[in-house]
Amino acid sequence: MMRSLSRHFLPVLTVVLLLVAVWYAAAVAMNAKWTLDQAARADRSVAPAELVRDTLSQDRPKLPAPHQIAGELWDTTVGKKITSKRSLVYHAWITLSATLSGFVIGTVLGIVLAIGIVHSRSMDLSVMPWAIASQTVPILALAPMIIVVLNSVGVTGLLPKATISAYLSFFPVVVGMVAGLRSPDRLQLDLLRTYHADRSQAFRKLRWPASVPYLFTSLKVGIAASLIGAIVGELPTGAVAGLGARLLAGSYYGQTVQIWSALFAAALLAALLVGLLGLIQRITLHRMGAMER
Amino acid sequence: MFPSADGEVRALDRVNLEIGRGEFVSFIGPSGCGKTSFLRLVAGLEHPTGGELEVNGLSPDEARQSRAYGYVFQAAGLLPWRTIARNIALPLEIMGYSRAEQKDRIARVLSLVELDGFGRKFPWQLSGGMQQRASIARALSFDADLLLMDEPFGALDEIVRDRLNGQLRDLWKRTEKTIAFVTHSILEAxxxxxxxxxxxxxxxxxxRVIESTLPDERPLDIRDTPEFATLAHEVREGLRAGHSYDA
Structure with a gap:
């Protein structure tokens, strides 16, 4: 236990510490100009210790120091009521709900399309190129249009954002599930033919279970894409609510600490979601007899 | 005839053979002699371009639809996400046997291939020989009279193979199945x-078709008798005369 702990965490911890150190150094270097300019304007000189202290505690630094972001994160999560518009938990929940709705829609759509593609040659030829083409359009260009169009037909709130999430997340599911549903080999398919199994039996007993490992891999990519979709979807709505809105509002007012803390909240959320899926994946595959590793 | 990259290949030509009920017929020959193709034709997995083929008085496709045969492939082909018992249940589920019936049959065929107690294991927990035995149990589970076996022991080492040959011979005598068996091995055949x-x-x-003169009772050391050697020699001569050894 201790050995595996040190084996896994020691390298990670080392890298994290290194990054933090580099970050502090960069914060001092990038924020120094402002401190020096202020001092020059007041016609006084700055001692090195004072310079370091000041660069790490500015209100609107070019690069906030890690402890400033941590402080802001603490303030806006634990320090505020979660119903407050200044609470990051409130905004994260708005983004999360759009992410999850979009993820579910995208996953279902992706699975349905994959099943169609695997079972119908004409769908294979017609749908796949469109699915690929859909992902070559930059989502930043597409998102405002989706929001505007849906708004004009009276659809507002969660659904437009979920649509963008679904748009991004269905693709990895389609690609992964097509590969997964086609993963049974010739022998396994012949075996079912010798039993005179019909297509739906071949699907339920062979193709679907064979595709489960592929599905989880796709879902992990898909949920991260969903989160990005939801955040991008929050940008053109005029910064009302959500992590995307926090990012946008932060950049309007030069609130770098707020931007960075929203970024970190988004990253944490993504890590949490992917981690959760990873856990479900391990449990499911274990029950399906996967070899212990 | 099968299409191939450079046109059509005549895989089998003028094959005329009748297999009686309860026989154990081996097909031996070098790679590319069409023995696997023949088995796949009987199974209705491929379709001949000409000729007549009947399985129990039915066309191969009808025989397949009436689940008249069990097929054992070169690889065990067990589904990795199912336990051994669930793997054996696969054809039973597809054919609509009740839960209770499935349980009985699984227990019966597991003991037939001497795998009692391994039902709850997953395939990767079993050796190659045991996996192949499980796949034979799977083919036996739905009581088809005909067993088609395509080099089922080809991937196993000789020691395991000897043992499985003895077991298969016993199994055939006990169950009175008709077996068509494809192999590369003269000894095995x-x-x-x-x-x-x-x-x-x-x-x-x-x-050539060679009738076996060996007695019904065949312990493994029957292979050291002159009678066995004569038969093996005859088969080898047949292969040589059929240009099987020309490279």
Whole structure:
């Protein structure tokens, strides 16, 4: 236990510490100009210790120091009521709900399309190129249009954002599930033919279970894409609510600490979601007899 | 005839053979002599371009639809996400047997292949020989009279193979199945069969059919008797005359 702990965490911890150190150094270097300019304007000189202290505690630094972001994160999560518009938990929940709705829609759509593609040659030829083409359009260009169009037909709130999430997340599911549903080999398919199994039996007993490992891999990519979709979807709505809105509002007012803390909240959320899926994946595959590793 | 990259290949040509109920017929020949193709034709997995083929008085496709045979492939082909018992249940589920019936049959065929107690294991927990035995149990589970076996022991080492040959022979005698068995091994063919079909390649033909003169009771050391050696010699001669050894 201790050995595996040190084996896994020691390298990670080392890298994290290194990054933090580099970050502090960069914060001092990038924020120094402002401190020096202020001092020059007041016609006084700055001692090195004072310079370091000041660069790490500015209100609107070019690069906030890690402890400033941590402080802001603490303030806006634990320090505020979660119903407050200044609470990051409130905004994260708005983004999360759009992410999850979009993820579910995208996953279902992706699975349905994959099943169609695997079972119908004409769908294979017609749908796949469109699915690929859909992902070559930059989502930043597409998102405002989706929001505007849906708004004009009276659809507002969660659904437009979920649509963008679904748009991004269905693709990895389609690609992964097509590969997964086609993963049974010739022998396994012949075996079912010798039993005179019909297509739906071949699907339920062979193709679907064979595709489960592929599905989880796709879902992990898909949920991260969903989160990005939801955040991008929050940008053109005029910064009302959500992590995307926090990012946008932060950049309007030069609130770098707020931007960075929203970024970190988004990253944490993504890590949490992917981690959760990873856990479900391990449990499911274990029950399906996967070899212990 | 099968299409191939450079036009059509005549896989089998003028093959004429009748297999009686309860026989154990081996098909031996070099790679490319069409023995696997022949088995796949019987199973209705491929379709002939000409000729007549009947399985229990039905066309191969009808025989397949009436689940008249169990097929054992070169690899065990067990589904990795199912336990051994669930793997054996696969054909039973597809054919609509009740839960209780499935349980009975699983227990019965597991003991038939001497795998009692392994039902709850997953395939990767079993050795290659045990996996192949499980796949034979799977083919036996729905009581087809005909067993089609395509080099089922080809990937196993000789020691395991000897043991499985003995077990298969016992199993055949006990269950009175008809078995069509494809192999590369002269020893295996002679030891197991009541009749040995020697095939020659390009195009695949039946070169000779040799009736076994061995007694019904065959312990493994029957292979050291002169009678066995004579038969094996005959098969080898047949293969040579059919140009099987020309490289």
């Amino acid at each position: 002679v030891y197991l069969s009541t009749r040995i079909v020697v095939m020659s390649p390009r195009p695949g033909r039946i070169h």
